[in-house]
Amino acid sequence: GKVASLLYERYKNGQLPIAMVSMDNCSHNGQKLQDAIVAYAKGWVKNGKADEGFVEYLENPAKVSFPWSMIDKITPRPDASVEAMLEEAGLEDVKPVKTPRGSFVAPFVNVEETEYLVIEDAFPNGKVPLDLGGIIYTDRDTVNNVEKMKVTTCLNPLHTAMSIYGCLLDYDKISEEMKDEDIVDLIRIIGYDEGLPVVVNPGILDPKQFIDTVIGVRLPNPFMPDAPQRIATDTSQKLSVRFGETIKSYLNDENLSTNDLKLIPVVFAGWIRYLMGIDDQGEGFEISADPLLEEVRPVVANIKLGDIVTEETLRPILSNQKIFGVDLYEAGMADEVVEIFNELIEKPGAVRKTLHKKVTEAKEAKK
Structure with a gap:
């Protein structure tokens, strides 16, 4: 206004x-x-x-x-080490404030060095002439395609996948997760093998090189203290774009099959497992803010480690196009998600065991 x-x-x-x-x-x-x-x-x-x-x-x-x-520059929640540095330098009143929704605001920002800004000319x-400083002016369609490349294939899906499993495996930093071979294999296969076949190439940025930078430079950066708990915020609002668009592309391409998507179902099953609020050791943890928690958490409220769950139990989530962008039953993926979920809840340690098994199977399938 x-x-x-x-x-x-x-x-x-x-x-x-x-x-x-x-x-x-x-x-x-x-x-x-x-x-x-x-x-x-x-x-x-x-x-x-x-x-x-x-x-x-x-x-x-x-x-x-x-x-x-389209702006791409990962901006984590305000970090305590930066706060301490500023206080030592003599700045006052720099403490972050936690909002009622669980997000953090502060008078300072800590961000990564890598950045992209693409603006419609x-x-x-x-x-x-901001292009002299690296900003890219282009046409509207190209801006849209860069956004699609980033959000549906080359960055955001990887972020969400590792945030879910990072929380379940008790990580508190993305950079630490990048030392975990199973998690790195998870995002590499989702990015290179499952995403790139249907990527929207904007022309001004190469999708493969973009993923190379994400996995090789951006996510392992120890000086960017981002947390899986931050990225896990509002996951129910993100899955439809970050994975649903890829699934739709597979469904619409007669040369592709959703059966070739080996690890996206692992992400979906992992998110449902995450909704239980129980880590891989069987201990409770705080779930990040999400507008659909009151709708989806009751579905898993009575599930315990060691249970065997039927697809009927998870149907309210699996059939929800609002969450996944598609009905997973119609996409032919629901049964697999249920099967993986049951493996994830078998007992303490089952998350690690299942994740390792699934990424190993996916790697073997490539050979």
Whole structure:
């Protein structure tokens, strides 16, 4: 609303052109920003608070543009070591605050060195030459394809896979997980073998090289103290994009079969196992915030280690397209997820045993 009011002032003072560059970390962010601004404007026009021409101004790309952008720079929760360093340097009031939703905010940010920023080249009033500093200007379709490459194949699926198993195996740092051969094999096979066959290649960044950097440089970085618990936040909102799009691509390609997806079902079964809030040693742990916890946790509430679960028990989760982007029954993956889940809950230590078994089987299948 405040942004809309500022644009209205610009409209009244000559309808000067401007680019409203959204930096929100979500797909089609420029479109979402435009829809929100125009909704305010139409409401104000309807209520007699603004001129009718204001909406025309906002919907004219020669006057006001809403470029799409894709930003990729892993930003973990504020780290205690950085806090201590700043306090030693004499800065005051730098302690992070935990919000009611379980996230953290602080007056400082610790981030990785690797970064990508791709912006749609739609600037009706001219643009700053940020490309001289490594930012990429391109067309809207390419921005969208870079986003798809990152979110559905080359980074986010790997992050989610290792966050789930990192929590179950009691890791508190992503960099420490990258010393675990089973977890590294898990994300390598999901990225290179299951994702790359259906990757959207944006042209300006090479998907394989992107994964090379993720696995070889970004995730092992010990100076980026990211935590699987942070990444596990809102997992129910992420699975449909991070894995569902790959499954849909396999279903829509007559040369591919979901039977070739050996480790994505391991991630799904691992997430359901994670919802039990019990680690691989049989000890309880705090589940990260997620808007669907009240809906999905009751499904596993009465399951204990050593139980054998039928597919009917897990059906409310497995058939939920809102979670996976597809109905896992229709995708032919539900039975396998149930089978893996039963292996994961066999006894303490079963998570490690099952993960090792599944990545070994996947590696053997490649030979």
